[in-house]
Amino acid sequence: MRMLIILLRKEFQQIFRDKSILPLIIVLPIVQLLIMPLAADYDIRNISLGVIDHDRSPISQELLSVIGSSGYFIIRSEHTSYQEALGEIENEKTDIILEIPASFERNIARLGGDEVLISANAINAAKAGIGASYLSTIITGFNSNIKVNRLRAYGLEPVPRIDITSSSWFNPYMNYHYYMVPGILVMLVTIVSGFMATLNIVREKEIGTIEQINVSPIRKHQFLMGKLVPFWIIGIIVFTIGLGIAWLVYGIVPKGSIGLLYLFLAIYLVAVLGFGLLVSTFTENQQQSMFVAFFFIMIFILMSGLFTSVDSMPPWAQWITRFNPVTYFVEVIRMVMLKGSGFADIRQHLLTIIGFAIFFNGWAVWVYRKTS
Incomplete structure (x- = not known):
């Protein structure tokens, strides 16, 4: 010792x-x-979003407003064509492209729905996957609100739905x-x-x-x-x-x-x-x-x-x-x-x-x- x-x-x-x-x-x-x-930081925020809004209707503008206020996306630019928006991805200025088709509002009113295009820069696969998932979730929620408001406008009650209550243990x-x-x-x-x-x-x-x-x-x-x-x-x-x-x-x-x-x-x-x-x-x-x-x-x-x-x-x-x-x-x-x-x-x-x-x-x- x-x-x-x-x-x-x-x-x-x-x-x-x-x-x-x-x-x-x-x-x-x-x-x-x-x-x-x-x-x-595992949180994916400040995702650069390029928008191609062929419709430029009140409902498409409302959708973009919801996306911009989510806290996850920054709408960097609006484009007139997909090729122009793709050039922004190639130059690393945009992470995701959202293309809204023409007659978007009309198809929702007449046909009950339409589809949008999401294109992600998958060089950073994690950011692309999570960002596209965030955007899809926001659009899905926006779509549900449209259906509810539309039914109520005709004096009908919305179809029953399942609400999810989640809890996160330990954190x-x-x-x-x-x-x-x-x-x-x-x-x-x-x-x-x-x-x-x-x-x-x-x-x-x-x-x-x-x-x-x-x-x-x-x-x-x-x-x-x-x-x-x-x-x-x-x-x-x-x-x-x-x-x-x-x-x-x-x-x-x-x-x-x-x-x-x-x-x-x-x-x-x-x-x-x-x-x-x-x-x-x-x-x-x-x-x-x-x-x-x-x-x-x-x-x-x-x-x-x-x-x-x-x-x-x-x-x-x-x-x-x-x-x-x-x-x-x-x-x-x-x-x-x-x-x-x-x-x-x-x-x-x-x-x-x-x-x-x-x-x-x-x-x-x-x-x-x-x-x-």
């Missing part, structure tokens, strides 16, 4: 000796957590911040802890002090623990600051136990730091370690379910996510913070992360013994 305390004192002195590194470790994640959730206002902020917090903790642990042993190799440590009576597990504990503490500090920002800035208050979150975090950090130490034992300089760590951490984050649902991934990708420790923490932090899940709900996730921690750290100790 005395040897471990001496090593920890050395590591903390080394960290605090660099006056710039500690502020960067703390400040940069704070700035990222303030900015990234504002940019990672009643469908606020995307509630979904993104916990996941981004996991990402920042992973990046800070993983990269700092990766560079630690490599720096000892580059400055030559690793040879002095190797000939000292320090045991291998003591040496690796001395490297792991300081960044384990820093990871907890970064997470704590992130929780404070989530509460003060985004109004996200954990519904579940904060102690349970910290229990999972403590074990998760051991796993991530063990991975960083493992990478550092295989690499000879900081450039190599940065590239290797960046390769794996980016895969961990992009395939964690942070930005896209794991269930929507192809089967082979879902299989890979089972071996991704970030996936489990992203799921757990959302379960605890948004749903109020308890220990029984995350027990399997906790056991899996314990397995990752044992695997990565055990491998790091074994490899370091062989190469030292």
Whole structure:
């Protein structure tokens, strides 16, 4: 224990000796957590709409007014031909084209209906699909109101219809911040802890002090623990600051136990730091370690379910996510913070992360013994 305390004192002195590194470790994640959730917006708004209104009747103008006041569309331009409107899509000035046929109002009055054309720029498939769906929903609602008003104008009661009442559990206002902020917090903790642990042993190799440590009576597990504990503490500090920002800035208050979150975090950090130490034992300089760590951490984050649902991934990708420790923490932090899940709900996730921690750290100790 005395040897471990001496090593920890050395590591903390080394960290605090660099006056710039500690502020960067703390400040940069704070700035990222303030900015990234504002940019990672799943709501599709400000969709540029090009209109071709061949009818120019009161009812077509009323339809355009309803679309413009929805808050999702901005009517950028009105065109006289489809080819002219298509040129706007080709020049990336318009996302969707709405073409209203001639005699639109007359056909609705005489025949009871007509059809409009929606053409979307599908280069951005998500924006095109969601935007076209929004527009179709608005037009469908407008069509229903026309039918009701028409029947009432003739003194008839509307045909009975089914009204839908919906409720959104765990995020009643469908606020995307509630979904993104916990996941981004996991990402920042992973990046800070993983990269700092990766560079630690490599720096000892580059400055030559690793040879002095190797000939000292320090045991291998003591040496690796001395490297792991300081960044384990820093990871907890970064997470704590992130929780404070989530509460003060985004109004996200954990519904579940904060102690349970910290229990999972403590074990998760051991796993991530063990991975960083493992990478550092295989690499000879900081450039190599940065590239290797960046390769794996980016895969961990992009395939964690942070930005896209794991269930929507192809089967082979879902299989890979089972071996991704970030996936489990992203799921757990959302379960605890948004749903109020308890220990029984995350027990399997906790056991899996314990397995990752044992695997990565055990491998790091074994490899370091062989190469030292």
